[in-house]
Amino acid sequence: MPAASPWPFIRAERAALATDLESLDDAGWATASLCSGWSVRDVLAHMTATARMTPPKFFAKFAASGFRFDAMVAKDVARERAGTPAEGLAEFRALVDATNHPPGPVEAMLGEAVIHSEDIRRPLGIKRDYPIGAVVRVADFFKASNLLIGAKNRIDDLTLKANDTEWSTGSGPEVTGPILSLVMAMTGRKVALDDLSGDGLETLRGRD
Numbered sequence: 001m002p003a004a005s006p007w008p009f010i011r012a013e014r015a016a017l018a019t020d021l022e023s024l025d026d027a028g029w030a031t032a033s034l035c036s037g038w039s040v041r042d043v044l045a046h047m048t049a050t051a052r053m054t055p056p057k058f059f060a061k062f063a064a065s066g067f068r069f070d071a072m073v074a075k076d077v078a079r080e081r082a083g084t085p086a087e088g089l090a091e092f093r094a095l096v097d098a099t100n101h102p103p104g105p106v107e108a109m110l111g112e113a114v115i116h117s118e119d120i121r122r123p124l125g126i127k128r129d130y131p132i133g134a135v136v137r138v139a140d141f142f143k144a145s146n147l148l149i150g151a152k153n154r155i156d157d158l159t160l161k162a163n164d165t166e167w168s169t170g171s172g173p174e175v176t177g178p179i180l181s182l183v184m185a186m187t188g189r190k191v192a193l194d195d196l197s198g199d200g201l202e203t204l205r206g207r208d
Contacts, residue, residue, distance in 0.1 A: 003137075005106075006107055006109065006110040006134075006137060007099055007106075009110055009113070009131065009133075009134040009137070010109055010110050010113045011097055012131075013110075013113035013117055013130070013134070014047075014051075014092070014095070014096045014113055015093075015096050016117070016128065017044075017047075017092075017113075017117045017120065017121075018089060018096065020126050020128070021040075021044070021089055021120070022089070024040070024085070024124070026085070028040060028124055029041040029085045031123050031124055032123060033119045033120055033123055034118070034119040034122055034123060034184075034189050034191060035116075035119050038077075038119075040120050040123065040124065041081055041085055041088065042077050042081065043116050043119050043120050044088060044089070044092055044120065045076075045079075045080035045081040045088060046073065046076065046077050046080070046116070047092060047112065047113075047116050048080045048088065048091050048092045048095060049073075049076035049077065050101070050102065050109070050112060051092070051095040051098045051100060052095065052098070052100060053100055053101060053102045054100050054101075054102075055102065055103040058102045058103055059103075061075070061076070069148075104147065105141070105147075107137065107138075107141040108141070108145075108147060110134060110137055110141070111138045111141055111142060111187075114130055114134060114135060114138050114180075114183070115138065115183065115184065115187055115189075118130075118180065118184060118189075119189070122191065130180060132164070132165050132179065135180050135183060136165060136167050136179060138183050139160075139162075139167060139169070139182060139183050139186070140169075142183065142186055142187055143155065143160070143169045143170070143186065149187050149188055150208075151186045151187050151188075153207075154186055154187075154204070154207050154208075155169070155170055155175075155186050155204070156170075157170070157171070157172040157203075158170050158172045158173055158174070158175055158200040158203060158204060159171055159172055159173065159174045159175065159200065160174075160175050160176075160182050160186065161175070161176045161198075162176075162178065162179040162182060163176050163177060163178065164179055165179050167179055172200060173199040173200030173203060174198040174199055174200050175196050175197075175200040175201050175204050176196065176197055176198045177195045177196035177197060177198075178195060180192075181195035181196055182196070185204060188208070190205070
């Protein structure tokens with residue numbers, strides 16, 4: 001049986017994030033996110049740009065940026081954050097129901113909705129109980145993917161095991177913790193390692 005569409009999860013997570021950011025002040029928008037070199041506002045701008053993206057737009061922008069992915073992303077972020085934070089949030093909210101996406105699996109958009117939301121929330125001290133089913137889908141996607149961030153290589157020869165749901169992957173020394181923290185760690189968010197334990201933790205900590 002085909003897996004259910006991820007879009008309901010994606011819409012719900014976008015809407016929840018927009019609500020959480022409604023009362024954010026200038027200092028909050030300027031807070032460093034978990035994405036190196038990006039503020040909270042930058043991450044939301046990136047999420048907005050991705051929600052506008054289609055495969056034809058992606059390839060055109062990629063070519064216009066000299067086939068440099070980071071340069072293309074930086075241009076999009078700069079464009080999306082040109083207005084005020086309130087205007088940027090309104091633009092993001094207007095795209096909550098959008099089903100545009102870059103080339104590649106739609107599951108990557110669910111990963112973005114969960115992981116980038118947490119990139120924003122953690123530094124701001126905002127807590128969210130993400131739907132476990134959504135986070136498990138993200139974990140199942142990234143455990144087998146090196147798309148952009150090398151998650152599959154990062155967890156190679158390790159066993160990851162959630163302690164808040166029935167989920168595990170891999171073989172080798174074990175790393176245990178909440179499923180969301182495992183997802184954040186496998187996608188390179190070092191701060192999430194503090195939530196984890198096990199014989200494989202130091203190996204995971206030493207990987208970029």
